[in-house]
Amino acid sequence: MNPNTVQIIMIVVLFAVMYFFLIRPQKKQEKEVRDMRASLKVGDDIVTIGGICGKIVRVKENRLTIQVGADKTKFDIEKWGVSRIDEGKKESAVKATKEEEKKVTPKDMKKLEKKEDAAEAVSAEEAASEE
16 A cells, blocks of 8 residues: 555544544533523523522523522523533422322321231131131
8 A cells, every 4th residue: 555545544544533532522512501501491400600509580582580599589691601400409309209208197007007907817818718
């Protein structure tokens, strides 16, 4: 092979490797961020690029009004200033509702006892019939 051809092939391979390891993943990440910012809606908990945590109370074309702090201060930010949607608060809310569902009331305890008694009676009858 001609040395010039080998050099051209090496340069093409180098550009292909750079594309697949550097450019393509970056574009994919930018697309994900763009989609996340486009899907922002009222009620989402967000974190801004500056580290401010808040809840979206109004969505405009390129601006968001967020509510922060205990005194519920509201201010506007640009959509490009949103770093991420804060999933931690959503997960803790879901866990709290699941824990509430798992709480057993006295009525539930009586129902469980009746079911256990019925199951024991059936198993006693089966044991008696086997003998």
